[in-house]
Amino acid sequence: MKLIDTHTHIYLPEFDNDRDEVIGRAVANGIVKLLMPNIDAESVGKMLGVEKKFPGICHSMTGLHPTSVKEDFRSQLEQIKNLEENHKFCAIGEIGIDMYWDKSFLEEQVTVFREQVGTALDRDLPVVIHSRESFPEVFAVLEEFRGSGLKGVFHAFSGTESDAEKAIEMGFMLGIGGPLTFKNSGLAAIVDASGIENIILETDSPYLAPVPHRGRRNESSYICIINRKLAEIYGISEEESAAVTFANSVRLFNL
Numbered sequence: 001m002k003l004i005d006t007h008t009h010i011y012l013p014e015f016d017n018d019r020d021e022v023i024g025r026a027v028a029n030g031i032v033k034l035l036m037p038n039i040d041a042e043s044v045g046k047m048l049g050v051e052k053k054f055p056g057i058c059h060s061m062t063g064l065h066p067t068s069v070k071e072d073f074r075s076q077l078e079q080i081k082n083l084e085e086n087h088k089f090c091a092i093g094e095i096g097i098d099m100y101w102d103k104s105f106l107e108e109q110v111t112v113f114r115e116q117v118g119t120a121l122d123r124d125l126p127v128v129i130h131s132r133e134s135f136p137e138v139f140a141v142l143e144e145f146r147g148s149g150l151k152g153v154f155h156a157f158s159g160t161e162s163d164a165e166k167a168i169e170m171g172f173m174l175g176i177g178g179p180l181t182f183k184n185s186g187l188a189a190i191v192d193a194s195g196i197e198n199i200i201l202e203t204d205s206p207y208l209a210p211v212p213h214r215g216r217r218n219e220s221s222y223i224c225i226i227n228r229k230l231a232e233i234y235g236i237s238e239e240e241s242a243a244v245t246f247a248n249s250v251r252l253f254n255l
Helices: 019-028 041-053 073-084 106-123 135-143 161-169 187-194 220-234 238-253
Strands: 003-005 031-036 058-060 092-096 127-130 152-154 172-176 199-201
Touching: 003 199, 003 220, 003 238, 019 031, 019 220, 031 041, 031 220, 031 238, 041 058, 041 073, 073 106, 092 106, 106 127, 106 135, 161 172, 161 187, 172 187, 187 220, 199 220, 199 238, 220 238
Parallel strands: 003 031, 031 058, 092 127, 127 152, 152 172, 172 199
Antiparallel strands: none
């Protein structure tokens, strides 16, 4: 059984003391690839360092996270763009709009999101979308690109069933992680209605650990827990759910 963690921040300081062991546990549990979303210009070097140490296992994305969009966003984008010229990335991400933490740079977030979607199309790469409390705003930007062939995933999907239907109708996958195991998340019903052909698995580690690790540091080996819950929802074996989500991930990210 093979699995892919399509979203892990394994390069962050939370893993500085045992990163090798965490990646080793993931591989030992059948997680053969770990996809790493970028945050800002400062995080790129750390991320690429992890990819270099674990070639073929860790794969980097490029992008400016919406919560990192501040007054210096032009400088940030330029620094990231310069790196894009010399490295093969698997996606443009994590990009999008965040209206949970800080709305003061909303206009700039929209501008940056739109520009990075354009970059994804220019480079024929999928987008990994952050959409915390911002589905209407995110959909408004994506509508501008309808029919362009844009593809990607709504990372850590937290919307309604209607949001899921619209995302899928627009050609996007749903990134499902630890909250699927939370008792009152409501995510299981949305996943059931959405169809496994539209699902990829992720941890968002070190965040959003699944039950029974909720509230503690998350890690890629816990993808197995999320896959087990997914299989339970669809009434299929863990091997079957792993095979479908693995194929979905390979196809989306051209792995």
